[in-house]
Structure formats: structure tokens, C-alpha cells
Amino acid sequence: MTATKGLEGIVATTSSVSSIVDGVLTYRGYDIDDLAENASFEEVAYLLWFGKLPNASELEQLKKDLNANASVPDAVIQQLKLYPKNTNSMAALRTAVSSLALYDEEANDMSRESNVRKAIKLQAQLPAIVAAFARIREGKEPVAPKADAGSIAENFLYMLTGEQPNKIAIEALEKALVLHADHELNASTFAARVTVATLSDIYSGVTSAIGALKGPLHGGANEAVMAMLEEIGTIDNVESYVQNKLANKEKLMGFGHRVYKNGDPRAKHLQKMSQELGKITGNLNWYEMSIKIEDIVTGQKGLKPNVDFYSASVYTSLEIPRDLFTPIFAISRTSGWTAHILEQYENNRLIRPRAEYTGPATQKYVPIEKR
Numbered sequence: 001m002t003a004t005k006g007l008e009g010i011v012a013t014t015s016s017v018s019s020i021v022d023g024v025l026t027y028r029g030y031d032i033d034d035l036a037e038n039a040s041f042e043e044v045a046y047l048l049w050f051g052k053l054p055n056a057s058e059l060e061q062l063k064k065d066l067n068a069n070a071s072v073p074d075a076v077i078q079q080l081k082l083y084p085k086n087t088n089s090m091a092a093l094r095t096a097v098s099s100l101a102l103y104d105e106e107a108n109d110m111s112r113e114s115n116v117r118k119a120i121k122l123q124a125q126l127p128a129i130v131a132a133f134a135r136i137r138e139g140k141e142p143v144a145p146k147a148d149a150g151s152i153a154e155n156f157l158y159m160l161t162g163e164q165p166n167k168i169a170i171e172a173l174e175k176a177l178v179l180h181a182d183h184e185l186n187a188s189t190f191a192a193r194v195t196v197a198t199l200s201d202i203y204s205g206v207t208s209a210i211g212a213l214k215g216p217l218h219g220g221a222n223e224a225v226m227a228m229l230e231e232i233g234t235i236d237n238v239e240s241y242v243q244n245k246l247a248n249k250e251k252l253m254g255f256g257h258r259v260y261k262n263g264d265p266r267a268k269h270l271q272k273m274s275q276e277l278g279k280i281t282g283n284l285n286w287y288e289m290s291i292k293i294e295d296i297v298t299g300q301k302g303l304k305p306n307v308d309f310y311s312a313s314v315y316t317s318l319e320i321p322r323d324l325f326t327p328i329f330a331i332s333r334t335s336g337w338t339a340h341i342l343e344q345y346e347n348n349r350l351i352r353p354r355a356e357y358t359g360p361a362t363q364k365y366v367p368i369e370k371r
């Protein structure tokens with residue numbers, strides 16, 4: 001038995017949710033470029049869950065269901081108030097999502113109908129949790145979700161600020177949600193599938209996924225990119241900062257990818273959004289710094305930006321606090337995680353690979369007084 005480090009290149013499951021072939025990403029066969037330009041996040045979530053684009057009445061029903069389920073149980077809001085003020089935002093989300101199960105009477109119902117209902121509930125409630133967490137730590141009361149929100153993007157920004165968001169902000173967040181919704185067998189989706197393959201419940205699967213997304217080699221990279229941009233500060237500092245990192249063989253966050261070696265197809269959309277939003281806000285500093293970093297890193301190392309690189313400046317232009325970037329990724333990816341969980345349940349087998357043993361050869365037990 002020989003291990004493959006990081007399971008690189010190992011095909012661990014079949015899936016019809018999304019695919020990456022020759023650098024092209026599709027959700028259920030629809031090219032991400034097409035979806036990013038044309039689809040709403042709700043259409044994409046429907047597509048991921050049910051395998052087809054919704055018609056007008058199906059979409060309207062889904063939006064009604066999402067709005068109807070967007071409130072978080074008061075007990076979970078009360079718990080959020082008890083978290084230490086400096087709690088890591090992804091740790092808070094992980095704990096709150098785990099707690100949701102305690103207040104859902106059908107948490108352990110394993111029927112497909114119940115799991116679809118719970119997928120919609122989770123998709124509806126994550127934005128409310130993230131917004132409530134962000135307000136509570138600032139000493140503000142959470143804002144109840146709008147009952148008639150046109151979209152999750154609108155409702156999230158409304159719950160975050162307590163004000164009706166403008167059209168540009170809603171559309172930008174919407175597109176970011178579409179771009180992050182699913183990505184084949186990434187680490188957090190794999191974690192979700194491993195968890196539910198034991199026939200554990202959907203809340204356990206999403207909780208595992210949030211824990212995996214949190215890390216800076218995965219979803220946590222978007223926050224790390226913004227931390228880097230802030231540390232660099234101005235465009236004049238970019239060259240020396242990046243050269244220093246490369247010389248020290250340190251990683252530049254937001255670059256590289258396990259699967260894409262010729263570039264992440266989502267990055268160009270986020271780059272364009274970053275520029276457009278920079279022009280609208282009158283602050284192109286983050287965008288221009290990002291372009292310069294990309295020129296150097298790609299030019300010298302051949303590494304291309306991934307989805308996390310330009311999303312950092314996009315969210316900053318939307319005035320979203322840095323430590324909510326990864327929770328927003330989680331809001332979007334809940335659609336993909338739950339679609340994969342539903343798929344796993346449909347055709348389940350326990351996921352249990354092997355390990356190549358590298359420890360000491362057989363040893364004889366030594367009584368404690370002889371050690």
C-alpha cells in the first residue's frame with residue numbers, strides 16, 4: 001500500500017453535481033461563465049439540489065421557502081450573545097450551525113423529503129446567523145430577515161446593516177455567491193460527504209464542512225488575501241513584499257490550486273467585479289495592488305490567482321468586514337455541500353480509505369517500572 005499525499009489525483013467518488021474537466025467548471029453541465037453572467041444564486045441552488053434549472057413558479061416557490069425559513073431559533077441567537085466578543089467568525093458559524101440541529105425536530109429524519117427541507121432551511125438560516133453574529137459582537141441587536149426579500153444576497157446585506165442595500169451591492173454579492181456555490185470534491189465538500197457517509201445527519205455534514213472551509217489553505221484564504229493587501233498597504237510596497245515572500249519560499253495567499261494549473265475560471269469574473277466596484281467606490285487601490293501582485297507571482301512562479309484572490313477586494317468594496325469573507329463563502333457553499341450530501345445519501349457507502357503505516361515495527365509491551 002502506497003499513500004498519495006493529499007490524495008492528489010485520486011478519484012474518490014462519482015458525482016453529477018459539478019465537474020472540472022480541462023479547467024472548465026460546470027454545475028450540472030452548465031458552464032460557470034454562463035451561470036455567472038445569467039443566473040441568480042437561487043436558480044443555482046435549485047440546479048444543484050434538483051439537477052435542473054427551475055421554471056418561474058419553481059423559482060418563486062423556492063424564494064418563498066427561503067424567506068419563510070430565514071429566521072434563526074431564538075435559542076441560537078441567545079447562544080451567539082454568549083460567545084466571547086473576539087470569537088473567530090468561522091468558529092462561531094460552525095458552533096451555531098451545529099446548534100441548529102438541537103432545535104430542529106426533524107434533524108435526524110433521514111428521508112429525502114426531510115433532507116431537502118433541511119437543505120433549504122440551512123441555506124436560509126446561514127445568512128441570518130452570520131449577520132446576527134456580526135451585529136451582536138458590535139453590541140447591536142440582530143435584524144430580523146425580510147419576509148419578502150428578492151434574494152439571499154439582498155436579505156443578507158439587509159440583516160447585516162439594517163438598511164435596504166443598493167442594487168449594485170446586491171448584484172455583486174449575488175454573482176459572488178453563484179461563483180462560490182460548488183466545486184466538485186474540494187476539501188470541505190469531501191469532509192461533508194465523509195461525515196454523512198456514516199449515515200450521520202445533514203447538520204453534522206455541514207458542520208464538518210464549515211470546519212474544513214475555515215482553514216487558510218481552503219476558504220480561509222480570502223481573509224488571508226485581504227490581510228496581506230492591508231499589510232502591504234500601497235502599490236509601492238508590492239514589489240518588495242512579494243519578492244521577499246517568494247525568496248523565503250512563503251505562500252502567497254489566493255494563488256495556486258490543486259486542480260487548476262492554468263488558472264481558475266472564476267477568478268476573471270471576480271477580477272472584473274473588483275475593478276468595477278473599485279471605480280464605483282472611487283478606491284482602486286486594492287484592485288491595482290492585486291493586479292501588480294498577480295503580475296509578479298504569475299510571471300515568476302507561473303502560479304495563477306484562485307477564487308479567493310479577487311473576492312477579497314470585491315467584498316472590501318462592498319464594505320463587508322474582512323472576517324466575514326469566509327462565512328460568506330460558507331453561505332454560498334451550503335448549496336453545494338447540501339447537494340453533495342443529498343447525492344451521498346442516494347448512493348451511500350461508508351468512506352473509509354487506508355493508511356500506509358510508517359510507524360515503528362512490531363514492539364513488545366514494556367511494563368511501566370522498566371521504562
Ligand SMILES: CC(=O)SCCNC(=O)CCNC(=O)[C@H](O)C(C)(C)COP(=O)(O)OP(=O)(O)OC[C@H]1O[C@@H](n2cnc3c(N)ncnc32)[C@H](O)[C@@H]1OP(=O)(O)O
Pocket residue numbers: 006216217218219221250251252253254255256257258259301303306307308
Ligand atoms: C477555495 C479554495 O480553497 S482555493 C485555494 C485557496 N488557498 C490558497 O490560496 C492558499 C495558497 N495556495 C496554496 O497553499 C496551494 O496552492 C493550495 C493549497 C491551494 C494547493 O496546494 P497543492 O496542490 O497541495 O500544492 P502545494 O502546496 O503542494 O504546492 C506545489 C508547489 O507550488 C508552490 N505553491 C503552491 N501554492 C503557492 C502559493 N500560493 N504561493 C507560493 N508558492 C505556492 C508550493 O510551495 C510548492 O512548491 P515546491 O514544489 O517548490 O515545494
Ligand SMILES: O=C([O-])CC(=O)C(=O)O
Pocket residue numbers: 182183185186187218257258259306307
Ligand atoms: O476545489 C478546491 O480544492 C478548492 C476550491 O477552489 C473551492 O472549493 O472552491
